[in-house]
Amino acid sequence: MKTGGYDRETAVKFYREMLRIRLFEMKAAELFSRALLAGNIHTCVGQEAVAVGACQALRPGDYITATHRGHGHCLAKGGDSRKMMAELFGKSAGYCRGKGGSMHIADVSLGILGANGIVGAGLPIAAGSALASKIMGKDEVTLAFFGDGASNTGNFHESLNMASAWNLPVIYLCENNRYGVSVCIERVTRVSNLAERAKAYGIPGVTIDGNDVFAVHEAVAEAARRARGGEGPTLIEAVTYRHRGHYEGDPQVYKPKEEIQEWKERDPVAGLKRKILEEGLAGDEELGAIENELRLEIEEAVEFAMDSPYPDAAQVTADVYSKDNEWGVAR
Amino acid sequence: MRTITYGQAISEALREEMLRDRSVLIMGEDMGVLGSVFGLTKGFLEEFGPLRVIDTPISESSFTGMAVGAAMRGLRPVVEIMYVDFTPVCMDAIVNQAAKMCYMTGGQISVPLVIRAPGGAGRRNAGQHSQSLEALFTHIPGLKVIAPATPYDAKGLLKSAIRDPDPVVCIEHKLLYATRGEVPEEEHLVPLGKAEIKRKGRDVTVICYSRQVLFALEAAEELSAEGIEAEIVDLRTLVPLDWAAIESSVKKTHRVVVVQEAVKRGGYAAEIAAQVMENAFDYLDAPVKRVAGLNVIPPFSPGLEDLIYPHKQDIMQGVREVLR
Numbered sequence: 001m002k003t004g005g006y007d008r009e010t011a012v013k014f015y016r017e018m019l020r021i022r023l024f025e026m027k028a029a030e031l032f033s034r035a036l037l038a039g040n041i042h043t044c045v046g047q048e049a050v051a052v053g054a055c056q057a058l059r060p061g062d063y064i065t066a067t068h069r070g071h072g073h074c075l076a077k078g079g080d081s082r083k084m085m086a087e088l089f090g091k092s093a094g095y096c097r098g099k100g101g102s103m104h105i106a107d108v109s110l111g112i113l114g115a116n117g118i119v120g121a122g123l124p125i126a127a128g129s130a131l132a133s134k135i136m137g138k139d140e141v142t143l144a145f146f147g148d149g150a151s152n153t154g155n156f157h158e159s160l161n162m163a164s165a166w167n168l169p170v171i172y173l174c175e176n177n178r179y180g181v182s183v184c185i186e187r188v189t190r191v192s193n194l195a196e197r198a199k200a201y202g203i204p205g206v207t208i209d210g211n212d213v214f215a216v217h218e219a220v221a222e223a224a225r226r227a228r229g230g231e232g233p234t235l236i237e238a239v240t241y242r243h244r245g246h247y248e249g250d251p252q253v254y255k256p257k258e259e260i261q262e263w264k265e266r267d268p269v270a271g272l273k274r275k276i277l278e279e280g281l282a283g284d285e286e287l288g289a290i291e292n293e294l295r296l297e298i299e300e301a302v303e304f305a306m307d308s309p310y311p312d313a314a315q316v317t318a319d320v321y322s323k324d325n326e327w328g329v330a331r
Numbered sequence: 332m333r334t335i336t337y338g339q340a341i342s343e344a345l346r347e348e349m350l351r352d353r354s355v356l357i358m359g360e361d362m363g364v365l366g367s368v369f370g371l372t373k374g375f376l377e378e379f380g381p382l383r384v385i386d387t388p389i390s391e392s393s394f395t396g397m398a399v400g401a402a403m404r405g406l407r408p409v410v411e412i413m414y415v416d417f418t419p420v421c422m423d424a425i426v427n428q429a430a431k432m433c434y435m436t437g438g439q440i441s442v443p444l445v446i447r448a449p450g451g452a453g454r455r456n457a458g459q460h461s462q463s464l465e466a467l468f469t470h471i472p473g474l475k476v477i478a479p480a481t482p483y484d485a486k487g488l489l490k491s492a493i494r495d496p497d498p499v500v501c502i503e504h505k506l507l508y509a510t511r512g513e514v515p516e517e518e519h520l521v522p523l524g525k526a527e528i529k530r531k532g533r534d535v536t537v538i539c540y541s542r543q544v545l546f547a548l549e550a551a552e553e554l555s556a557e558g559i560e561a562e563i564v565d566l567r568t569l570v571p572l573d574w575a576a577i578e579s580s581v582k583k584t585h586r587v588v589v590v591q592e593a594v595k596r597g598g599y600a601a602e603i604a605a606q607v608m609e610n611a612f613d614y615l616d617a618p619v620k621r622v623a624g625l626n627v628i629p630p631f632s633p634g635l636e637d638l639i640y641p642h643k644q645d646i647m648q649g650v651r652e653v654l655r
Contacts, residue, residue, distance in 0.1 A: 106440060320433070
């Protein structure tokens with residue numbers, strides 16, 4: 001990891017954004033283990049550099065589609081930790097009024113077109129958003145986050161094919177964390193780098209260190225430049241690792257212990273902190289203050305969520321159809 | 332009033348809405364250069380350009396997903412899935428994405444998407460090009476479903492569907508495209524969720540939709556000669572269902588036959604029959620009768636294919652049974 005070319009403010013900002021995600025996720029995991037959160041929680045601990053490096057290279061008016069492991073993507077794009085936490089609790093103050101939960105957080109005003117519970121489903125949606133930008137003559141790009149698992153779905157191939165054929169302003173960012181639930185990517189895919197698949201669609205494909213926030217930032221900035229310039233999509237494979245299970249409570253029997261240890265030593269948040277200290281871009285005290293501030297933010301988010309009411313029973317039938325619709329739950 | 336075909340009516344609806352609203356676009360296989368396999372969009376590419384008349388690759392799953400994404404961004408895509416039989420290829424985009432986006436985001440996002448999916452048997456196209464799959468869509472909360480039977484309804488309903496803020500699946504029977512009917516020259520809309528009494532009668536209510544409306548009307552004419560006056564209720568929209576229209580007819584006739592081309596088991600006629608039983612049982616003088624397709628895969632051989640879905644005689648037989 002090199003910070004060369006990045007100034008002090010940028011490096012510290014990236015660190016702050018990554019640490020916010022880490023603290024949010026560790027808190028969510030803790031709350032889940034205490035049975036305060038229901039359903040499933042898929043944390044992105046270990047993958048923070050991808051979300052932050054990517055979203056920092058986008059403009060506020062750009063769009064993203066996220067995955068079922070999407071908390072980091074939403075926070076990095078500007079998501080409000082209080083509304084996100086409230087959604088995890090199923091409260092009415094949550095982003096989706098408690099109807100979507102962890103896997104479906106969206107904030108259209110921030111360009112977050114939604115996390116998605118179906119692997120690969122966000123890829124064509126992102127391409128459709130990019131198509132809309134092109135049709136409306138707008139200078140926006142849409143970035144699709146997806147995992148190595150989604151790279152084997154039909155939607156990946158169909159979507160890349162159309163986006164490249166039509167030069168759509170879309171960025172395909174694969175977070176290769178090596179596992180689709182329990183199945184290691186090497187057991188189900190012959191190509192060693194998933195970015196090689198870009199060749200089949202006549203677009204650039206790059207494999208980068210997904211734990212290096214600067215490398216992610218540079219790759220996405222270049223892809224965004226191409227997209228805005230009418231040169232079409234780019235496939236970026238960010239090689240990373242999820243430190244925790246597919247879901248909270250997953251015993252991870254499918255991962256070698258040495259592998260987990262090896263990747264923990266390459267922790268992107270700790271690594272960036274070390275780098276900032278080594279290069280004298282900020283001192284212990286400053287980074288400690290940032291951490292305290294973020295811990296407070298997350299604690300406040302939890303308090304906000306816990307103090308918020310559950311949705312009114314009348315909400316159960318609202319929003320099946322759009323607000324301006326007269327039918328509600330149609331017969 | 333002038334007379335045009337059902338296919339022309341669909342074509343006019345698409346063209347008028349594209350002229351009226353720049354956010355309307357059409358996409359699907361062979362929609363552009365060819366003008367669609369049923370010839371409904373001839374000249375559209377020249378008139379509206381390739382950004383609004385999009386010839387997609389054969390990628391139903393992903394181009395339907397793209398239409399969902401474009402709709403989430405405020406455009407109004409009209410997607411054609413060449414045959415309704417191909418919709419299972421893109422069911423995720425319809426069922427898990429388009430239908431649920433509004434609810435799962437707490438009302439933040441609406442998906443003003445229309446999916447046109449020609450359906451129905453009778454063209455000797457065999458098992459994968461001849462089905463009636465509307466029940467799949469009526470089962471999914473968040474979708475609306477229309478199935479017009481006449482050129483008048485096809486044009487008016489499709490225009491309403493394009494203006495609707497929610498995803499609408501439009502089932503067009505392939506054998507209706509060449510049928511003719513009166514359609515006004517001037518702007519005309521048929522609201523979603525309104526059935527129409529296509530023929531008044533006092534003895535029995537025949538509830539139907541799509542091509543079976545034509546068979547039901549023929550059956551009613553012959554029954555009339557026998558002294559039986561059937562009331563033909565054309566649902567036009569399957570979801571949301573116009574229960575009021577059904578109820579008032581049932582209260583008048585006390586006998587109900589529900590007709591569908593689709594296979595009988597798990598079909599939409601079963602839903603109608605169940606609602607009549609639940610909510611209007613006291614008005615019934617006989618059990619509700621379903622006249623529906625056989626529970627088989629559409630065969631190719633002409634002699635066999637014609638046996639699988641109801642014809643005039645089957646509807647007449649159904650009516651006689653509830654009047655016995």
